[in-house]
Amino acid sequence: MKRILFTLALFALASTASAQKWEGLAETPPMGWNSWNKFACEINEELIREVADAMVETGLADAGYVYINLDDCWHAPTRDADGFPQCDSVRFPSGMRALADYVHAKGLKIGIYSDAGCRTCGGRFGSVGHEYQDALQYARWGFDYLKYDWCETENIDPKGAYTLMRDALREAGRPILFSMCEWGHSKPWEWAADVGHMWRSTGDIGLSFSEQIVHGSWEANSVLRCIDLNAPLRRYAAPGHWNDPDMLEVGNGLKNNQDRAHFTLWCMMAAPLILGNDVRSMSDETAAIVLNREVIAIDQDPEGVQGLRHSEEEGLEFWFKPLADGDWAFCLFNRTKEDRTYTIDWPHFDFVDEEVSQRATAFGETLYDVRDLWNGGKSFSTKKPRTVVVPAEDVLLYRLTPAAKQPRR
Numbered sequence: 001m002k003r004i005l006f007t008l009a010l011f012a013l014a015s016t017a018s019a020q021k022w023e024g025l026a027e028t029p030p031m032g033w034n035s036w037n038k039f040a041c042e043i044n045e046e047l048i049r050e051v052a053d054a055m056v057e058t059g060l061a062d063a064g065y066v067y068i069n070l071d072d073c074w075h076a077p078t079r080d081a082d083g084f085p086q087c088d089s090v091r092f093p094s095g096m097r098a099l100a101d102y103v104h105a106k107g108l109k110i111g112i113y114s115d116a117g118c119r120t121c122g123g124r125f126g127s128v129g130h131e132y133q134d135a136l137q138y139a140r141w142g143f144d145y146l147k148y149d150w151c152e153t154e155n156i157d158p159k160g161a162y163t164l165m166r167d168a169l170r171e172a173g174r175p176i177l178f179s180m181c182e183w184g185h186s187k188p189w190e191w192a193a194d195v196g197h198m199w200r201s202t203g204d205i206g207l208s209f210s211e212q213i214v215h216g217s218w219e220a221n222s223v224l225r226c227i228d229l230n231a232p233l234r235r236y237a238a239p240g241h242w243n244d245p246d247m248l249e250v251g252n253g254l255k256n257n258q259d260r261a262h263f264t265l266w267c268m269m270a271a272p273l274i275l276g277n278d279v280r281s282m283s284d285e286t287a288a289i290v291l292n293r294e295v296i297a298i299d300q301d302p303e304g305v306q307g308l309r310h311s312e313e314e315g316l317e318f319w320f321k322p323l324a325d326g327d328w329a330f331c332l333f334n335r336t337k338e339d340r341t342y343t344i345d346w347p348h349f350d351f352v353d354e355e356v357s358q359r360a361t362a363f364g365e366t367l368y369d370v371r372d373l374w375n376g377g378k379s380f381s382t383k384k385p386r387t388v389v390v391p392a393e394d395v396l397l398y399r400l401t402p403a404a405k406q407p408r409r
């Protein structure tokens with residue numbers, strides 16, 4: 001009874017507030033790390049502290065990866081006697097406040113996970129009926145980010161459930177980035193621009209580049225499938241709210257070329273860059289991918305336009321992303337298992353991005369300097385056609401800058 005009265009009182013309070021999402025938290029796609037892809041339910045405070053240390057030592061924090069996000073299974077078996085959430089005291093003996101303080105002291109931010117239904121996907125308590133209490137507790141603990149999942153939500157309306165949690169987060173008084181993990185079932189891109197800062201456009205990613213992974217009743221998506229589900233949604237992404245094709249698998253066991261293609265396409269799609277690997281023992285090859293500042297800059301470009309899959313020739317795709325100051329990112333993406341030789345005839349790619357930015361490439365009139373972002377910044381120009389080799393399941397990524405402009409470096 002006490003619990004019900006408390007929840008009702010909070011509801012009444014909330015109804016008088018202007019319910020809006022926290023603004024200004026995701027002007028560019030969020031960047032950070034999440035525990036799920038590598039560690040699933042095997043998380044504890046020591047791991048999270050070590051990850052926070054590694055984020056700083058490896059330079060990931062400096063490169064912009066600021067959120068350290070706990071995913072599922074941080075929970076105690078039950079809520080406390082008043083219905084507030086509590087953490088697993090064996091895995092997190094110092095408590096969440098101490099963990100948040102530790103992460104903040106490193107100059108980083110910290111995220112937590114819950115679910116709009118009665119149970120999380122890992123079987124822990126969900127937030128339904130406790131939204132205001134949960135938001136309040138996350139704020140008191142010092143969290144900066146909430147990923148809100150969609151298991152055990154039979155008969156719950158997604159728009160209502162996510163809006164309720166948005167309002168609860170607002171009412172709790174601490175700016176908390178709201179990551180909606182509803183897998184795209186109700187097309188949140190059509191209704192959630194003022195609800196969340198990012199929404200999953202796909203089911204769960206798996207550790208596979210091109211093949212779906214069947215797990216009995218559900219399939220984990222390959223990298224290619226995530227791209228194909230997310231690519232058509234570009235008109236819904238903008239500063240403040242992003243399409244989320246799921247967290248990165250880079251460094252978890254794909255081939256280096258596949259990791260490079262995966263990371264590049266996420267950047268071309270202005271996707272949140274949430275690492276999912278063990279950053280404490282990252283290989284040099286992985287570090288070279290996730291720490292490439294010029295590639296990250298494509299993702300984080302202030303224009304905030306999700307790139308366009310312009311065309312495709314037998315599995316070789318051509319992607320363009322308009323960038324600030326008249327630049328373009330241009331990516332050749334070879335989905336096939338064979339290397340491809342291709343001659344880029346620039347005026348062939350003259351087009352206007354009518355759907356989103358209204359920008360034109362205008363190769364006929366504008367000469368661009370071309371900088372090869374994965375190959376040491378080698379440069380050439382669009383004056384002449386260029387013959388390139390795009391290795392199997394790999395990319396070439398270029399930054400095009402109008403030649404008349406002052407050199408940027």
Ligand code: GLA
Nearest residue numbers: 036071072121122149181204
């Ligand atoms: C769902 C989400 C995943 C992860 C797990 C945790 O499957 O989509 O990203 O959070 O739940 O149980």
